[in-house]
Amino acid sequence: QVQLVESGGGLVQAGGSLRLSCAASGTVFTVATVGWYRQAPGKQRELVATVASGGSTVYADSVKGRFTISRDNTKKTTYLQMNSLKPEDTGVYYCKVRRPWPVAEYWGQGTQVTVSS
Numbered sequence: 001q002v003q004l005v006e007s008g009g010g011l012v013q014a015g016g017s018l019r020l021s022c023a024a025s026g027t028v029f030t031v032a033t034v035g036w037y038r039q040a041p042g043k044q045r046e047l048v049a050t051v052a053s054g055g056s057t058v059y060a061d062s063v064k065g066r067f068t069i070s071r072d073n074t075k076k077t078t079y080l081q082m083n084s085l086k087p088e089d090t091g092v093y094y095c096k097v098r099r100p101w102p103v104a105e106y107w108g109q110g111t112q113v114t115v116s117s
Contacts, residue, residue: 001106002024002026002029003106004023004024004095004096005108006020006022006093006111009112010112011114012116013115014085014086015084016085017081017083017085018085018113020079021077021078022034022036022077022080022095024076024106026076028099029076030053031100032100033052033097033098033100034050034051034095034097034098035049035058035069035095036050036080036093036096038089038093039092040090041091047060048067049063049068049080050069051070051071063082063089068080068081068083078095082113085115087116090113090115092110093111093112094109094110095108
């Protein structure tokens with residue numbers, strides 16, 4: 001079983017920065033793809049960014065050039081550095097760990113990010 005604990009959310013003005021962290025328990029982190037997703041009020045949850053076990057990354061078009069995902073396997077932690085934040089980045093941000101085999105997904109409890117204009 002994997003438990004995820006997110007931190008780093010908060011209220012920030014447009015143009016500001018935040019850094020989210022997601023710490024994982026268990027032993028699957030080093031082989032898993034980890035990612036950040038967000039859900040704005042009244043909208044579906046959407047992909048923000050992922051980083052595979054080998055380090056390759058994927059970003060949503062809306063955050064390219066502003067957000068950076070990274071991982072530290074020794075700490076079993078993934079980070080999301082968010083710069084040049086916009087009001088449309090507001091939402092609950094969730095961390096997800098995807099174990100490749102047998103396939104399983106684990107979600108964190110979410111952390112609120114609010115960007116004021």
